[in-house]
Amino acid sequence: MFKFLAQTFVNGINVGALYGLAAVGLSLIFGVMRILNVAHGEFLMIGGYIGFWLFTLYGLDPFMGLPLVAIFLFLFGAVFYKVVFARVARFHEELKLKNSLLIGFGLYLIFPQIAMVLWTSDERAISPVYSGKAFGILGLRFGYVPLGGILVALIVIIALQLFLTKTYFGKSLRGTAENWKAAKLSGIDIDRTFMITFGLGISLAGLAGVLIGLIQELTPVMGIPWTLKALVVVVLAGMGSIGGAFIAGLILGIVEAVSAIFMGPYTIAIGMLIFLIILMVRPQGLFGRT
């Protein structure tokens, strides 16, 4: 029984790291821009398919292909910001949130259709030769692919944290998140900051997409469940808390995995339950500021 629980725990961490990675991108965009990107999961789906293409068409190892996916999605996000969100981002807070939500829902309707044309609605998977291989320690099974996923997620989160706390540009992102007017008066180009933030957030979603494609199937409609998961994690962590979002992702992953033992298919309700309880009891989230 103990071994079974421990194995479930390990599996939960695998999925939780991906929840965290997906949520961090959403949290970053919301924290800096006050735009809730409800099409976050759609960008994640596109990242997954790009990884799938790189692997199947060019034989590129999915982990080696991650930097390419990150760069491509960053540029895609930055251009997308310029074309679609730049005007909205100039509106005042309430109008900005409302309009960006509507745009996000629009994208959520459009992107899966485009994905169906490009990749059909068949389930796709990124399956290199080592997928499914594992090694054992103390009788627990550690798959290479999930372990790689956790490692990548950790490296990305630590790199992001260092970028935000140690570099001049990263600090300007945090400043913009705290007080955009003060940021403007400090000589920070808000429009450029927003563009790069959006690119970064989308890039993180894309990375999560590839890692997900390694352990689950990719489909054109996979986006919205991931948006919801990311949203639950962000609410759990508190809007705008980057490190917190990752830890909250791990928590959700573990809680879901363990509760699946008792609840089976009803596990999906657990996330929503946490979401509701946190909103009622601690609306600023576990790591948020009051």
Add this chain to the structure above:
Amino acid sequence: MLEVSNIDVYHGDLKALWNISFQLNEGEVVALIGSNGAGKSTLLETIAGLLIPAAGSVVFDGIRLDRKPSQRIVQLGVSLVPEDKGIFPYMSVLENLELGAFNKRGRRLKDETLKLVYGLFPILKDRGSQPAGTLSGGEQQMLAVGKGLLSRPKLLMLDEPSMGLAPLVIRNIFEAIYQINRIGVSILLVEQNVRIALSIANRAYIIENGRIVHHGDSKNLLTDEKVRHAYLGTLSI
């Protein structure tokens, strides 16, 4: 150095400034005084590029500022310390100062300016790693002025630096403003505390309901009957 000509500014449909013109010469301290809601902050925000005038022009060192994005205006050497202090409450005092130096010139001269600011406000050095939001009101105002200085402005605009502060702290801050002016930074000061504003300013403009109604040398304004009556609270019998 700064030439504001005939500007009209709206807040939505509401006209806030009517045909405002004034100038500031290099090295001067100029005060804008007037009661609450007269449009003083609106005027500073317009110069800083946060608001766009519907008519008229703002020229600084021969360059049009109106319609330029605010980061360009900072780069050109005009810095605004806003009424709400414009600090980042969850970031450390040092990070706030660093972000003040975000533009190219500020970044190049950062270490030198930091020394200068620590000389004016030694407390900021001691509090370097503390989140700015945990500072006292006076210390936050010192940080705000210091942050404004880190952009290495030629013109520093200060919006109500005395607001909500104890008299001793106000004196401390105005002493620093005087020192900043002494090293060659021109100052445009918005104040409701008319006595202290006139004590430091060379000249002052009086704004009422979005219009400039009076201006002159500080010395003359201090003895002006109308000004004394309206703003200094002294009854003229």
